[in-house]
Amino acid sequence: MEEDSAMTVYNGSAITDAKKNPFSIKVGLAQMLRGGAILEVTNLQQAKIAEDAGACSIMVAEPTRQGIRRMPDPSLIKDIKRPVSIPIIAPARVGHFVEAQILEAIGVDCVDESEILATEDEDNFINKHNFRCPFICRCQNLGEALRRVREGAAMIRTQGEVLGHGNIAEKVRNLRNVxxxxxxxxxxxEDEVFAFAKKKAAPCDLVAQTKQMGRLPVAQFAAGGIVTPADAALMMQLGCDGIFAGNEVFYSAEPNKRVRAIVQAVRHYNDPHVLVESSCGLEDSIQEINPSEDRIQHFGRD
Structure with missing residues (x-):
């Protein structure tokens, strides 16, 4: 293995030396979020609801606005960061390493290189090895996932629809594909791995490591369209380490109840009895999950 390859921590043995390669530390930090739900929030009130519900982290985003979509206002992140104790994630535009530098200077715990924001660089992603904080990037197939890991992504999110309409079909298709x-x-x-790596345009050493581990070498979360406990449990049963829930869940009739139910479903995804309890009483508010376009805050992702 090359020294800058990802780190195997699932089996308790590191492939890279954390003292020599900070990437191994970032992978470990990202994996601390495994088994949890990350909620997208646009204000302090939503952040407190997510924290009280037991979310493992929150992603700060601004409400949808006209024109170019950029990283959140640093003052918004600071206002939320002060009273909230769980990790804070913030999105930066694809390729915009200066936005990432600003977010790191603010003290966010993780940066999401987001394809939902305006693209700053159409050809080049951020060199994530230049940063101390972990990065999250999107994937729709295995080759894309491993290319992002080579660039320094410490977490991969398998992306689905981004319109906030609660449609998980695209995400399920992409997740099953991976x-x-x-x-x-x-x-x-073993002799076929090299041809497979070439076909997928993926780094050969990471392809070999994925074969060895039987999974992606970093934490894999699901994102896009998750608005019910059943959706969240489905993603976990399909093999994800956790989920992202979009800001649309806060526009339901009872946001506290819905957010708590989704968090519980992620924690107890294999227990149908818990899922029954989590799903009860949410149907009356499901219509509120589809707000008008001017209220929808898309996820920030790579």
Missing amino acids: MKEVRVLNNMD
């Missing part, structure tokens, strides 16, 4: 490619890789002969 899992299928991992299974195909696991069943390959």
Whole structure:
């Protein structure tokens, strides 16, 4: 393995030396969020609801505005960061390393290189190894995921729809595609790995590591369209380490109840009895999950 490859911590053994390669530390920090729900928030009130509900982290975003969408106002992040004790994530535009520098200077715990914001650089992603904080990036297939990991992404989110309409079909398709490619890789002969890596345009050492581990070498979360406890549990049962829930869940009739139910569903995704209790009484507010376009705050992702 190359020294800058990802780190295997799932089996308790590191492939890279944390003292020599800070990336291994960032991978470990991101994996501390495994088994949790990350909620997108646009104000302090929503942040407190997410924290009280047991969210593992929050992602700060601004309400949708006309024109170019950029990183959140630093003052908004500071206002939320002071009274909230859980980790703070903030999005930066793809390729915009100066926005990432600003977010790191503010003290966010993680940066999401977001394709939902305006794209600053159409050809180049941020060199995430130049930063101390972990980065999150999007993927829709295994090759894309491993390319982002090579650039320094410490967490991958398998992305679905971003319109806030609660449609998980695209995310399920992308997630199953990634899992299928991992299974195909696991069943390959060692001599076939090189051709597979070339076909997927993925780093060969990371492809070999994925085969060895039987999964992505970093934490994998699901994002896009998750608005019910059943949606969240489905993503976990399909093999994700956690989920992102969009800001649209706060526009339901009872946001406290819905957010808490989603968090509980992630924690107890294999317990149908808990899922029954979490899902009860939410149907009356499901219509509120589809706000008008001027109220929808999209996820920030790479």
